[in-house]
Amino acid sequence: xxxxxxxxxxxxxxxxxxxxxxxxxxxxxxxxxxxxxxxxxxxxxxxxxxxxxxxxxxxxxxxxxxxxxxxxxxxxxxxxx
Ligand SMILES: [Zn+2]
Numbered sequence: 001x002x003x004x005x006x007x008x009x010x011x012x013x014x015x016x017x018x019x020x021x022x023x024x025x026x027x028x029x030x031x032x033x034x035x036x037x038x039x040x041x042x043x044x045x046x047x048x049x050x051x052x053x054x055x056x057x058x059x060x061x062x063x064x065x066x067x068x069x070x071x072x073x074x075x076x077x078x079x080x081x
Contacts, residue, residue, distance in 0.1 A: 009075055009076075010075070010076035011073045011074065011075055011076060012073070012074060012075075012076050013071055013072065013073040013074075014071065014072060014074075015069060015070070015071055015072075016070040016071055016072035018072075021070045021072070022068075022070040023041040023042065023070075024041070024042060024067065024068065024069050024070070025039035025040060025041055025042075025067070025068045026039065026040050026042075026043065026044040026046075026047045026065060026066070026067055027039040027040065027047055027065070027066040027068075028047040028048065028050055028051045028054075028063050028064070028065055028066070029063065029064050029065075029066055030051070030054055030058070030060045030062070030063055031060075031062035031063060031064055032058070032060035032061075032062060033058065033060060035054065036066070037050035037051070037054075038050075039066075039068060044065065047065065051063045
């Protein structure tokens with residue numbers, strides 16, 4: 001019989017806010033046809049403007065906001081790697 005030993009290490013996870021973190025981005029996706037705006041860094045207004053233009057052109061009126069937020073996992077305090 002083969003035995004495996006797994007070592008569990010506690011980790012914590014938090015939003016990555018260091019200078020080298022990827023930017024937070026906002027995009028908008030049309031719920032009717034699936035078309036998506038580009039991702040815009042930090043501000044939601046450009047994504048909202050895209051949705052308004054899309055609504056004016058297509059009459060599609062339901063949208064979902066797609067927020068991309070970087071997170072970072074690190075070993076918990078006192079845990080060895
Ligand atoms: Zn659409």
